Amino acid sequence: MNQSAQKNFPVTWDQFHRDSRALAWRLQGLGPFDAVVAIARGGLVPATIVARELNIRVVESVAVKSYDHKNQGEIRVLKAVSPEILEKDRTGRVLIVDDLVDTGNTARAVREMLPNAHFATVYAKPKGRDLVDSFITEVSQDTWIFFPWDLDVAYVPPISGGTD
Numbered sequence: 240m241n242q243s244a245q246k247n248f249p250v251t252w253d254q255f256h257r258d259s260r261a262l263a264w265r266l267q268g269l270g271p272f273d274a275v276v277a278i279a280r281g282g283l284v285p286a287t288i289v290a291r292e293l294n295i296r297v298v299e300s301v302a303v304k305s306y307d308h309k310n311q312g313e314i315r316v317l318k319a320v321s322p323e324i325l326e327k328d329r330t331g332r333v334l335i336v337d338d339l340v341d342t343g344n345t346a347r348a349v350r351e352m353l354p355n356a357h358f359a360t361v362y363a364k365p366k367g368r369d370l371v372d373s374f375i376t377e378v379s380q381d382t383w384i385f386f387p388w389d390l391d392v393a394y395v396p397p398i399s400g401g402t403d
């Protein structure tokens with residue numbers, strides 16, 4: 240549940256690209272990886288960037304749904320991992336990528352499917368941090384991260400509360 244999120248952390252496309260590249264740099268020495276499994280939908284964007292940087296050509300997705308906007312419900316697997324990737328997991332050369340880990344519920348569910356994979360996220364909150372092997376930036380548990388694909392350019396009132 241994230242209804243208690245107090246702080247906003249908006250992320251631009253530039254910043255997300257930079258942070259995803261930083262993740263690729265960190266992962267470079269930890270491979271080699273033969274396949275990337277992106278946790279759709281949010282993980283598809285960093286997975287593409289990481290796969291490009293590390294020259295990984297096999298990109299698979301797993302679809303797990305738990306949030307309805309900011310409210311977390313039960314984890315539902317909407318698309319499982321292919322048998323080829325499950326087989327590859329035995330080698331320990333599969334990389335799972337997601338945009339963030341929050342409570343860790345999504346990460347826990349995908350880790351159960353691929354127990355030997357390396358789990359990487361761009362952002363991490365304290366509750367889920369220990370479930371990921373690599374991440375770039377930690378934010379507090381009461382922060383809500385706004386990803387660029389969820390944002391638009393809009394008017395913001397002045398900090399002072401005035402109208403101009």
Ligand SMILES: O=P(O)(O)OC[C@H]1O[C@H](OP(=O)(O)OP(=O)(O)O)[C@H](O)[C@@H]1O
Pocket residue numbers: 278279280281282303304305306311337338339340341342343344345346367
């Ligand atoms: O650690 P948790 O508390 O499980 O939260 C993290 C997950 O929540 C978000 O995905 P979401 O389920 O909202 O779907 P989306 O990727 O399609 O936006 C995010 O992309 C992570 O996958």
Ligand SMILES: O=c1[nH]c(=O)c2nc[nH]c2[nH]1
Pocket residue numbers: 241306339341342382383384385386389
């Ligand atoms: O856009 C998002 N921002 C978050 O901070 C978050 N936590 C779980 N799921 C999330 N989705």
Ligand SMILES: [Mg+2]
Pocket residue numbers: 278279280281282337
């Ligand atoms: Mg997600």
